[in-house]
Amino acid sequence: MKAFMNEIYIDEGKSILDAMHQLDKSAKKILFVQKEEKLVASLTDGDIRRWILKKGDMRMPVKCAANYNLKYLFEQQEDKAFYVMKEYEIDAIPIVDKNYIIKRVIFSSGPIHEDRVFNNEIPVVIMAGGLGARLSPFTNILPKPLIPVGDYPIVEHIINRFYSYGCRQFYMIVNYKRNMIKAYFDELDKKYHLDFITEEKPLGTGGGISLLKGKIEDTFILTNCDILIDDDLTKAYQQHIELGNVITMVCSLKNFVIPYGVVNIGEKGTIQSMQEKPNLSFFTNTGCYFVEPEVIENLEYNESIDFPAVIERYMQTEKRVGIYPIGEKAWLDMGQFDELEKMKARLGC
Helix, strand or coil: CHHHHHHCEEECCCEHHHHHHHHHHCCCCEEEEEECCEEEEEEEHHHHHHHHHCCCCCCCEHHHCCECCCCCEEHHHHHHHHHHHHHHCCCEEEEECCCCCEEEEEECCCCCCCCCCCCCCCCEEEEECCCCHHHCCHHHHCCHHHCEECCEEHHHHHHHHHHHCCCCEEEEEECCCHHHHHHHHHCCCCCCEEEEEECCCCCHHHHHHHHHCCCCCCCEEEEECCEEECCCHHHHHHHHHHHCEEEEEEEEEEEEECCCEEEEECHHHCEEEEEECCEEEEEEEEEEEEECCHHHHCCCCCCCCCHHHHHHHHHCCCCEEEEEEECHHHEEECCCHHHHHHHHHHCCC
């Protein structure tokens, strides 16, 4: 129990990057911030996300992003905990003594908020036309979308995940071994509508959506066929709409430890500084986006282009292109063999 509680406590002086790592490990998705062991604030992934969107430095201390107006109760008020959580729609409340030392944390029996469902039926476009060269020799036999992860192919996991969000219209852009993909889905008893969009030539990760002209009139999701996002995408959609983005890229934190001592060279070959096995952290493109339909209409029909190049076009205009940051463990990618095994383990396959 003590070890678990330590997972949800963080010192005010720790970095926001440290907090994001800690939130990734915690199932509760909230940290209680302490100063000299006293409760002073709370910190959630939403607080960190707002800090990132303000271009905040992830190396800054937790106190820069934390919520200092948190709800808490004294020990003699503990019987009010569930009423307070319901009233303020929060999932946890700390119980403190007169010195503001946390004695325990009470969690709701389940999420206060509604299930993750989009408030609109958002169409989903799945880019499934590539060769899947990184997964060769598997993809010499099966197209990447049909590589099994447990009992189902990866693309069926993706569809089922978005179906749980309320998505009912799917488009799959296919090319390589497309007849195998179509045959598989023809045999399924589907509760959703799936249209195949066939590339007659490779069009890249962006060009395939040019074949959807006139078919999509509202915000849609564009996703690679080999990734899953284990985060609340209703919040990403809400942010996309509120900020008026034309494209919102879902980005995942990534951490890499350089397994060597790094030497920075000064003038005349002197050693300026040294770092032993430094840790690099940055956000990377997951291959999942929220996109406005004008992006389709502004492409030339049958145009060959990768989607990052489409994004760069809009970056040169007055249109907003934004990101929605998620934790490292919220992105499941099977694009390489070792990542495929990690995905199987995460999905319990």
